[in-house]
Amino acid sequence: MSRTLRIGTRASALALWQANWVKDQLEQRYPDLTVTLTKIKTQGDKILDVPLAMVGGKGLFVKEIQEAMLRHEVDIAVHSMKDVPTFFPEGTGLRCITEREDPRDIVVLKPGYASFADIRHKGRIGTSSLRRKAQLLNLRPDLEMVDIRGNVQTRINKLDEDNLDAVVLAAAGMHRLGFAAQIGEYFDPKVCLPAIGQGALGLESRIDDEETNSLIDFFNHAETAYAVTAERAVLSTLEGGCQVPIAAFGTVSGTELELTGLVSDVAGRELLKKTLTGPVGQAAELGVTLAKQLLEMGAGRILNAVYGCETFKQDED
Incomplete structure:
Protein backbone atom coordinates (compact mmCIF):
# COMPACT_ATOMS: atom_id res chain seq x y z
CA MET A 1 0.00 0.00 0.00
CA ARG A 100 28.69 10.51 10.54
CA GLU A 101 30.42 12.36 7.74
CA ASP A 102 33.93 13.66 8.46
CA PRO A 103 33.42 15.46 11.81
CA ARG A 104 36.49 17.69 11.62
CA ASP A 105 36.73 21.44 11.16
CA ILE A 106 38.62 22.78 8.18
CA VAL A 107 40.06 26.05 6.91
CA VAL A 108 39.67 27.62 3.52
CA LEU A 109 42.83 29.68 3.10
CA LYS A 110 43.54 32.90 1.29
CA PRO A 111 45.65 32.23 -1.85
CA GLY A 112 49.32 32.19 -0.94
CA TYR A 113 48.96 30.25 2.30
CA ALA A 114 49.90 26.56 2.35
CA SER A 115 48.61 25.88 5.86
CA PHE A 116 47.01 27.46 8.90
CA ALA A 117 50.46 27.81 10.48
CA ASP A 118 51.47 30.12 7.63
CA ILE A 119 48.82 32.72 8.45
CA ARG A 120 50.41 36.08 9.17
CA HIS A 121 50.68 37.60 12.64
CA LYS A 122 47.33 39.15 13.57
CA GLY A 123 45.68 37.42 10.63
CA ARG A 124 41.90 37.75 10.20
CA ILE A 125 39.90 34.51 10.65
CA GLY A 126 36.22 34.26 9.73
CA THR A 127 33.92 32.22 11.98
CA SER A 128 30.79 32.80 14.03
CA SER A 129 31.48 29.84 16.34
CA LEU A 130 32.64 30.68 19.87
CA ARG A 131 33.93 27.10 20.13
CA ARG A 132 36.21 27.58 17.13
CA LYS A 133 37.27 31.07 18.22
CA ALA A 134 38.25 29.91 21.72
CA GLN A 135 40.34 26.96 20.52
CA LEU A 136 42.11 28.85 17.74
CA LEU A 137 42.84 31.81 20.02
CA ASN A 138 44.25 29.37 22.56
CA LEU A 139 46.58 28.17 19.79
CA ARG A 140 47.23 31.62 18.26
CA PRO A 141 46.29 34.50 20.61
CA ASP A 142 47.43 37.03 18.01
CA LEU A 143 44.65 36.21 15.55
CA GLU A 144 41.68 38.50 14.94
CA MET A 145 38.36 36.66 14.86
CA VAL A 146 35.73 38.09 12.50
CA ASP A 147 32.05 37.12 12.80
CA ILE A 148 30.58 35.77 9.57
CA ARG A 149 27.15 34.24 8.91
CA GLY A 150 25.41 32.70 5.92
CA ASN A 151 25.54 29.50 3.92
CA VAL A 152 28.76 27.72 3.00
CA GLN A 153 29.32 29.55 -0.29
CA THR A 154 28.54 32.92 1.32
CA ARG A 155 31.11 32.33 4.03
CA ILE A 156 33.76 31.20 1.54
CA ASN A 157 33.12 34.40 -0.42
CA LYS A 158 33.89 36.40 2.72
CA LEU A 159 37.59 35.60 2.17
CA ASP A 160 37.67 38.29 -0.50
CA GLU A 161 34.74 40.45 0.55
CA ASP A 162 35.97 40.95 4.13
CA ASN A 163 39.72 40.68 3.39
CA LEU A 164 40.11 37.54 5.54
CA ASP A 165 43.13 35.27 5.74
CA ALA A 166 41.06 32.13 6.36
CA VAL A 167 37.51 30.92 6.95
CA VAL A 168 36.79 28.03 9.33
CA LEU A 169 33.99 25.62 8.38
CA ALA A 170 32.88 22.03 8.95
CA ALA A 171 34.35 19.38 6.66
CA ALA A 172 30.96 17.63 6.41
CA GLY A 173 29.25 20.57 4.72
CA MET A 174 32.17 21.11 2.38
CA HIS A 175 32.10 17.46 1.32
CA ARG A 176 28.34 17.27 0.92
CA LEU A 177 28.14 20.39 -1.24
CA GLY A 178 31.10 19.52 -3.44
CA PHE A 179 33.55 22.10 -2.08
CA ALA A 180 36.19 19.63 -0.86
CA ALA A 181 38.75 20.90 -3.38
CA GLN A 182 38.72 24.30 -1.64
CA ILE A 183 39.75 22.86 1.73
CA GLY A 184 43.18 24.18 2.67
CA GLU A 185 43.70 22.06 5.79
CA TYR A 186 41.82 19.73 8.12
CA PHE A 187 42.14 20.40 11.84
CA ASP A 188 43.04 17.40 13.96
CA PRO A 189 40.38 17.11 16.69
CA LYS A 190 43.24 17.38 19.20
CA VAL A 191 43.81 20.92 17.89
CA CYS A 192 40.18 21.96 17.34
CA LEU A 193 37.59 19.71 18.95
CA PRO A 194 34.47 19.49 16.73
CA ALA A 195 31.02 20.71 17.64
CA ILE A 196 28.79 18.26 19.46
CA GLY A 197 27.10 16.10 16.83
CA GLN A 198 29.05 17.63 13.95
CA GLY A 199 28.83 15.61 10.75
CA HIS A 221 23.88 4.11 12.84
CA ALA A 222 24.79 2.52 16.15
CA GLU A 223 28.40 3.71 16.45
CA THR A 224 27.53 7.30 15.57
CA ALA A 225 24.51 7.20 17.88
CA TYR A 226 26.65 6.07 20.82
CA ALA A 227 29.20 8.81 20.20
CA VAL A 228 26.67 11.60 19.69
CA THR A 229 24.60 10.48 22.67
CA ALA A 230 27.68 10.82 24.88
CA GLU A 231 28.54 14.21 23.40
CA ARG A 232 25.01 15.50 23.94
CA ALA A 233 25.07 14.30 27.55
CA VAL A 234 28.08 16.54 28.11
CA LEU A 235 26.19 19.47 26.58
CA SER A 236 23.03 18.80 28.58
CA THR A 237 24.90 18.51 31.89
CA LEU A 238 26.76 21.76 31.23
CA GLU A 239 23.52 23.44 30.13
CA GLY A 240 25.32 24.76 27.08
CA GLY A 241 24.36 26.11 23.70
CA CYS A 242 25.96 27.99 20.81
CA GLN A 243 26.60 30.94 23.12
CA VAL A 244 29.18 29.00 25.17
CA PRO A 245 32.54 27.52 24.06
CA ILE A 246 31.74 23.87 24.84
CA ALA A 247 32.84 20.92 22.71
CA ALA A 248 32.75 17.14 22.94
CA PHE A 249 33.81 14.41 20.54
CA GLY A 250 33.35 10.67 20.83
CA THR A 251 34.89 7.81 18.88
CA VAL A 252 33.92 4.13 19.07
CA SER A 253 36.32 1.19 18.83
CA GLY A 254 34.57 -2.13 19.25
CA THR A 255 32.59 -1.89 22.47
CA GLU A 256 34.63 1.02 23.87
CA LEU A 257 33.80 4.69 23.57
CA GLU A 258 36.46 7.38 23.97
CA LEU A 259 35.01 10.80 24.78
CA THR A 260 36.82 14.13 24.99
CA GLY A 261 35.15 17.24 26.36
CA LEU A 262 36.19 20.88 26.44
CA VAL A 263 35.10 24.08 28.17
CA SER A 264 36.79 27.41 27.54
CA ASP A 265 36.37 31.08 28.15
CA VAL A 266 35.51 33.04 25.00
CA ALA A 267 39.05 34.37 24.54
CA GLY A 268 40.63 30.91 24.79
CA ARG A 269 42.85 31.97 27.68
CA GLU A 270 41.49 29.35 30.07
CA LEU A 271 40.74 26.11 28.28
CA LEU A 272 39.91 22.87 30.10
CA LYS A 273 39.97 19.50 28.37
CA LYS A 274 39.40 15.94 29.63
CA THR A 275 39.15 12.48 28.05
CA LEU A 276 37.36 9.42 29.45
CA THR A 277 36.78 5.90 28.10
CA GLY A 278 33.89 3.57 28.84
CA PRO A 279 31.54 0.95 27.37
CA VAL A 280 29.29 2.08 24.52
CA GLY A 281 26.24 0.87 26.44
CA GLN A 282 26.88 3.59 29.01
CA ALA A 283 27.36 6.44 26.52
CA ALA A 284 25.03 8.90 28.25
CA GLU A 285 26.45 8.11 31.68
CA LEU A 286 29.99 8.64 30.34
CA GLY A 287 29.00 12.06 29.03
CA VAL A 288 27.51 13.08 32.37
CA THR A 289 30.59 11.86 34.25
CA LEU A 290 32.92 13.75 31.91
CA ALA A 291 30.91 16.95 32.29
CA LYS A 292 31.00 16.66 36.08
CA GLN A 293 34.76 16.14 36.03
CA LEU A 294 35.15 19.26 33.88
CA LEU A 295 33.11 21.15 36.46
CA GLU A 296 35.39 19.85 39.20
CA MET A 297 38.37 21.12 37.19
CA GLY A 298 36.92 24.64 37.20
CA ALA A 299 34.52 24.70 34.25
CA GLY A 300 31.70 25.95 36.47
CA ARG A 301 33.51 29.21 37.18
CA ILE A 302 34.24 29.68 33.46
CA LEU A 303 30.64 28.98 32.48
CA ASN A 304 29.23 31.25 35.19
CA ALA A 305 31.34 34.08 33.79
CA VAL A 306 30.13 33.38 30.24
CA TYR A 307 26.47 33.03 31.28
CA GLY A 308 26.75 36.09 33.51
CA CYS A 309 25.03 34.35 36.44
CA GLU A 310 25.62 31.70 39.07
CA THR A 311 24.29 28.77 37.03
CA PHE A 312 26.79 26.43 38.65
CA LYS A 313 26.99 26.81 42.41
CA GLN A 314 30.39 26.29 43.96
CA ASP A 315 30.68 24.04 47.01
CA GLU A 316 31.87 25.89 50.10
CA ASP A 317 34.97 24.50 51.76
Whole structure:
Protein backbone atom coordinates (compact mmCIF):
# COMPACT_ATOMS: atom_id res chain seq x y z
CA MET A 1 0.00 0.00 0.00
CA SER A 2 1.49 3.33 -1.10
CA ARG A 3 1.71 6.38 1.15
CA THR A 4 3.35 9.78 1.23
CA LEU A 5 5.97 10.83 3.76
CA ARG A 6 6.61 14.56 4.20
CA ILE A 7 10.05 15.82 5.23
CA GLY A 8 10.40 19.20 6.92
CA THR A 9 13.65 20.99 6.17
CA ARG A 10 15.31 24.37 6.09
CA ALA A 11 15.80 25.82 2.62
CA SER A 12 19.58 26.34 2.72
CA ALA A 13 21.68 24.49 0.15
CA LEU A 14 23.17 22.21 2.80
CA ALA A 15 19.84 21.50 4.50
CA LEU A 16 18.27 20.64 1.14
CA TRP A 17 21.19 18.34 0.27
CA GLN A 18 20.69 16.53 3.57
CA ALA A 19 16.90 16.27 3.16
CA ASN A 20 17.24 15.06 -0.42
CA TRP A 21 19.75 12.44 0.67
CA VAL A 22 17.21 11.12 3.19
CA LYS A 23 14.51 11.27 0.51
CA ASP A 24 16.64 9.25 -1.93
CA GLN A 25 17.45 6.60 0.69
CA LEU A 26 13.76 6.21 1.55
CA GLU A 27 12.65 5.95 -2.07
CA GLN A 28 15.33 3.37 -2.84
CA ARG A 29 14.24 1.26 0.12
CA TYR A 30 10.50 1.69 -0.38
CA PRO A 31 9.65 1.96 -4.11
CA ASP A 32 5.95 2.55 -3.36
CA LEU A 33 6.68 5.42 -0.97
CA THR A 34 6.25 8.99 -2.20
CA VAL A 35 8.52 11.41 -0.35
CA THR A 36 8.06 15.18 -0.50
CA LEU A 37 10.02 18.09 0.95
CA THR A 38 8.46 21.01 2.80
CA LYS A 39 10.79 24.01 3.08
CA ILE A 40 10.43 25.89 6.34
CA LYS A 41 12.15 29.18 7.23
CA THR A 42 13.46 29.13 10.78
CA GLN A 43 14.39 32.01 13.05
CA GLY A 44 18.06 31.27 12.45
CA ASP A 45 17.51 31.70 8.71
CA LYS A 46 15.89 35.11 9.23
CA ILE A 47 18.61 36.60 11.45
CA LEU A 48 21.75 36.80 9.34
CA ASP A 49 23.35 40.03 10.57
CA VAL A 50 23.82 39.07 14.24
CA PRO A 51 26.18 36.41 15.72
CA LEU A 52 24.30 33.31 16.88
CA ALA A 53 25.71 33.76 20.37
CA MET A 54 23.66 36.96 20.69
CA VAL A 55 20.31 35.55 19.57
CA GLY A 56 19.92 32.29 21.46
CA GLY A 57 22.09 29.66 19.82
CA LYS A 58 20.70 26.13 19.65
CA GLY A 59 17.03 25.81 18.71
CA LEU A 60 17.11 28.68 16.21
CA PHE A 61 17.24 26.25 13.28
CA VAL A 62 14.68 23.68 14.42
CA LYS A 63 11.76 25.25 16.33
CA GLU A 64 9.56 26.15 13.36
CA ILE A 65 10.08 22.70 11.81
CA GLN A 66 9.10 21.03 15.09
CA GLU A 67 5.97 23.16 15.28
CA ALA A 68 5.01 22.10 11.74
CA MET A 69 5.45 18.48 12.77
CA LEU A 70 3.17 18.92 15.78
CA ARG A 71 0.55 20.47 13.45
CA HIS A 72 0.86 17.31 11.29
CA GLU A 73 2.07 19.38 8.32
CA VAL A 74 5.23 17.23 8.04
CA ASP A 75 6.01 13.71 9.23
CA ILE A 76 9.75 13.90 9.94
CA ALA A 77 12.41 16.58 10.25
CA VAL A 78 15.99 16.27 9.04
CA HIS A 79 18.43 18.25 11.21
CA SER A 80 22.16 18.76 11.41
CA MET A 81 22.81 17.21 14.83
CA LYS A 82 25.01 20.11 15.88
CA ASP A 83 21.93 22.39 15.65
CA VAL A 84 19.63 20.19 17.74
CA PRO A 85 18.90 21.19 21.37
CA THR A 86 19.07 18.49 24.04
CA PHE A 87 15.33 18.84 24.73
CA PHE A 88 12.33 18.31 22.42
CA PRO A 89 8.75 19.59 22.44
CA GLU A 90 6.27 17.19 24.04
CA GLY A 91 5.18 14.69 21.40
CA THR A 92 8.35 14.64 19.30
CA GLY A 93 11.72 13.01 19.75
CA LEU A 94 15.01 12.17 18.08
CA ARG A 95 14.36 8.83 16.37
CA CYS A 96 17.57 8.22 14.37
CA ILE A 97 21.15 9.46 14.13
CA THR A 98 22.77 8.77 10.77
CA GLU A 99 26.31 7.63 10.07
CA ARG A 100 28.69 10.51 10.54
CA GLU A 101 30.42 12.36 7.74
CA ASP A 102 33.93 13.66 8.46
CA PRO A 103 33.42 15.46 11.81
CA ARG A 104 36.49 17.69 11.62
CA ASP A 105 36.73 21.44 11.16
CA ILE A 106 38.62 22.78 8.18
CA VAL A 107 40.06 26.05 6.91
CA VAL A 108 39.67 27.62 3.52
CA LEU A 109 42.83 29.68 3.10
CA LYS A 110 43.54 32.90 1.29
CA PRO A 111 45.65 32.23 -1.85
CA GLY A 112 49.32 32.19 -0.94
CA TYR A 113 48.96 30.25 2.30
CA ALA A 114 49.90 26.56 2.35
CA SER A 115 48.61 25.88 5.86
CA PHE A 116 47.01 27.46 8.90
CA ALA A 117 50.46 27.81 10.48
CA ASP A 118 51.47 30.12 7.63
CA ILE A 119 48.82 32.72 8.45
CA ARG A 120 50.41 36.08 9.17
CA HIS A 121 50.68 37.60 12.64
CA LYS A 122 47.33 39.15 13.57
CA GLY A 123 45.68 37.42 10.63
CA ARG A 124 41.90 37.75 10.20
CA ILE A 125 39.90 34.51 10.65
CA GLY A 126 36.22 34.26 9.73
CA THR A 127 33.92 32.22 11.98
CA SER A 128 30.79 32.80 14.03
CA SER A 129 31.48 29.84 16.34
CA LEU A 130 32.64 30.68 19.87
CA ARG A 131 33.93 27.10 20.13
CA ARG A 132 36.21 27.58 17.13
CA LYS A 133 37.27 31.07 18.22
CA ALA A 134 38.25 29.91 21.72
CA GLN A 135 40.34 26.96 20.52
CA LEU A 136 42.11 28.85 17.74
CA LEU A 137 42.84 31.81 20.02
CA ASN A 138 44.25 29.37 22.56
CA LEU A 139 46.58 28.17 19.79
CA ARG A 140 47.23 31.62 18.26
CA PRO A 141 46.29 34.50 20.61
CA ASP A 142 47.43 37.03 18.01
CA LEU A 143 44.65 36.21 15.55
CA GLU A 144 41.68 38.50 14.94
CA MET A 145 38.36 36.66 14.86
CA VAL A 146 35.73 38.09 12.50
CA ASP A 147 32.05 37.12 12.80
CA ILE A 148 30.58 35.77 9.57
CA ARG A 149 27.15 34.24 8.91
CA GLY A 150 25.41 32.70 5.92
CA ASN A 151 25.54 29.50 3.92
CA VAL A 152 28.76 27.72 3.00
CA GLN A 153 29.32 29.55 -0.29
CA THR A 154 28.54 32.92 1.32
CA ARG A 155 31.11 32.33 4.03
CA ILE A 156 33.76 31.20 1.54
CA ASN A 157 33.12 34.40 -0.42
CA LYS A 158 33.89 36.40 2.72
CA LEU A 159 37.59 35.60 2.17
CA ASP A 160 37.67 38.29 -0.50
CA GLU A 161 34.74 40.45 0.55
CA ASP A 162 35.97 40.95 4.13
CA ASN A 163 39.72 40.68 3.39
CA LEU A 164 40.11 37.54 5.54
CA ASP A 165 43.13 35.27 5.74
CA ALA A 166 41.06 32.13 6.36
CA VAL A 167 37.51 30.92 6.95
CA VAL A 168 36.79 28.03 9.33
CA LEU A 169 33.99 25.62 8.38
CA ALA A 170 32.88 22.03 8.95
CA ALA A 171 34.35 19.38 6.66
CA ALA A 172 30.96 17.63 6.41
CA GLY A 173 29.25 20.57 4.72
CA MET A 174 32.17 21.11 2.38
CA HIS A 175 32.10 17.46 1.32
CA ARG A 176 28.34 17.27 0.92
CA LEU A 177 28.14 20.39 -1.24
CA GLY A 178 31.10 19.52 -3.44
CA PHE A 179 33.55 22.10 -2.08
CA ALA A 180 36.19 19.63 -0.86
CA ALA A 181 38.75 20.90 -3.38
CA GLN A 182 38.72 24.30 -1.64
CA ILE A 183 39.75 22.86 1.73
CA GLY A 184 43.18 24.18 2.67
CA GLU A 185 43.70 22.06 5.79
CA TYR A 186 41.82 19.73 8.12
CA PHE A 187 42.14 20.40 11.84
CA ASP A 188 43.04 17.40 13.96
CA PRO A 189 40.38 17.11 16.69
CA LYS A 190 43.24 17.38 19.20
CA VAL A 191 43.81 20.92 17.89
CA CYS A 192 40.18 21.96 17.34
CA LEU A 193 37.59 19.71 18.95
CA PRO A 194 34.47 19.49 16.73
CA ALA A 195 31.02 20.71 17.64
CA ILE A 196 28.79 18.26 19.46
CA GLY A 197 27.10 16.10 16.83
CA GLN A 198 29.05 17.63 13.95
CA GLY A 199 28.83 15.61 10.75
CA ALA A 200 25.79 13.54 11.80
CA LEU A 201 22.16 14.03 10.79
CA GLY A 202 19.23 13.57 13.13
CA LEU A 203 15.76 12.42 12.12
CA GLU A 204 13.04 13.74 14.42
CA SER A 205 9.49 12.41 14.36
CA ARG A 206 6.27 12.30 16.39
CA ILE A 207 6.68 9.73 19.13
CA ASP A 208 3.23 8.20 18.55
CA ASP A 209 3.62 7.87 14.75
CA GLU A 210 4.51 4.19 14.73
CA GLU A 211 4.18 3.74 10.97
CA THR A 212 6.61 6.56 10.16
CA ASN A 213 9.02 5.49 12.88
CA SER A 214 9.18 1.96 11.49
CA LEU A 215 9.97 3.36 8.03
CA ILE A 216 12.93 5.47 9.19
CA ASP A 217 14.52 3.24 11.84
CA PHE A 218 17.03 1.85 9.32
CA PHE A 219 18.81 5.23 9.24
CA ASN A 220 20.13 4.83 12.78
CA HIS A 221 23.88 4.11 12.84
CA ALA A 222 24.79 2.52 16.15
CA GLU A 223 28.40 3.71 16.45
CA THR A 224 27.53 7.30 15.57
CA ALA A 225 24.51 7.20 17.88
CA TYR A 226 26.65 6.07 20.82
CA ALA A 227 29.20 8.81 20.20
CA VAL A 228 26.67 11.60 19.69
CA THR A 229 24.60 10.48 22.67
CA ALA A 230 27.68 10.82 24.88
CA GLU A 231 28.54 14.21 23.40
CA ARG A 232 25.01 15.50 23.94
CA ALA A 233 25.07 14.30 27.55
CA VAL A 234 28.08 16.54 28.11
CA LEU A 235 26.19 19.47 26.58
CA SER A 236 23.03 18.80 28.58
CA THR A 237 24.90 18.51 31.89
CA LEU A 238 26.76 21.76 31.23
CA GLU A 239 23.52 23.44 30.13
CA GLY A 240 25.32 24.76 27.08
CA GLY A 241 24.36 26.11 23.70
CA CYS A 242 25.96 27.99 20.81
CA GLN A 243 26.60 30.94 23.12
CA VAL A 244 29.18 29.00 25.17
CA PRO A 245 32.54 27.52 24.06
CA ILE A 246 31.74 23.87 24.84
CA ALA A 247 32.84 20.92 22.71
CA ALA A 248 32.75 17.14 22.94
CA PHE A 249 33.81 14.41 20.54
CA GLY A 250 33.35 10.67 20.83
CA THR A 251 34.89 7.81 18.88
CA VAL A 252 33.92 4.13 19.07
CA SER A 253 36.32 1.19 18.83
CA GLY A 254 34.57 -2.13 19.25
CA THR A 255 32.59 -1.89 22.47
CA GLU A 256 34.63 1.02 23.87
CA LEU A 257 33.80 4.69 23.57
CA GLU A 258 36.46 7.38 23.97
CA LEU A 259 35.01 10.80 24.78
CA THR A 260 36.82 14.13 24.99
CA GLY A 261 35.15 17.24 26.36
CA LEU A 262 36.19 20.88 26.44
CA VAL A 263 35.10 24.08 28.17
CA SER A 264 36.79 27.41 27.54
CA ASP A 265 36.37 31.08 28.15
CA VAL A 266 35.51 33.04 25.00
CA ALA A 267 39.05 34.37 24.54
CA GLY A 268 40.63 30.91 24.79
CA ARG A 269 42.85 31.97 27.68
CA GLU A 270 41.49 29.35 30.07
CA LEU A 271 40.74 26.11 28.28
CA LEU A 272 39.91 22.87 30.10
CA LYS A 273 39.97 19.50 28.37
CA LYS A 274 39.40 15.94 29.63
CA THR A 275 39.15 12.48 28.05
CA LEU A 276 37.36 9.42 29.45
CA THR A 277 36.78 5.90 28.10
CA GLY A 278 33.89 3.57 28.84
CA PRO A 279 31.54 0.95 27.37
CA VAL A 280 29.29 2.08 24.52
CA GLY A 281 26.24 0.87 26.44
CA GLN A 282 26.88 3.59 29.01
CA ALA A 283 27.36 6.44 26.52
CA ALA A 284 25.03 8.90 28.25
CA GLU A 285 26.45 8.11 31.68
CA LEU A 286 29.99 8.64 30.34
CA GLY A 287 29.00 12.06 29.03
CA VAL A 288 27.51 13.08 32.37
CA THR A 289 30.59 11.86 34.25
CA LEU A 290 32.92 13.75 31.91
CA ALA A 291 30.91 16.95 32.29
CA LYS A 292 31.00 16.66 36.08
CA GLN A 293 34.76 16.14 36.03
CA LEU A 294 35.15 19.26 33.88
CA LEU A 295 33.11 21.15 36.46
CA GLU A 296 35.39 19.85 39.20
CA MET A 297 38.37 21.12 37.19
CA GLY A 298 36.92 24.64 37.20
CA ALA A 299 34.52 24.70 34.25
CA GLY A 300 31.70 25.95 36.47
CA ARG A 301 33.51 29.21 37.18
CA ILE A 302 34.24 29.68 33.46
CA LEU A 303 30.64 28.98 32.48
CA ASN A 304 29.23 31.25 35.19
CA ALA A 305 31.34 34.08 33.79
CA VAL A 306 30.13 33.38 30.24
CA TYR A 307 26.47 33.03 31.28
CA GLY A 308 26.75 36.09 33.51
CA CYS A 309 25.03 34.35 36.44
CA GLU A 310 25.62 31.70 39.07
CA THR A 311 24.29 28.77 37.03
CA PHE A 312 26.79 26.43 38.65
CA LYS A 313 26.99 26.81 42.41
CA GLN A 314 30.39 26.29 43.96
CA ASP A 315 30.68 24.04 47.01
CA GLU A 316 31.87 25.89 50.10
CA ASP A 317 34.97 24.50 51.76
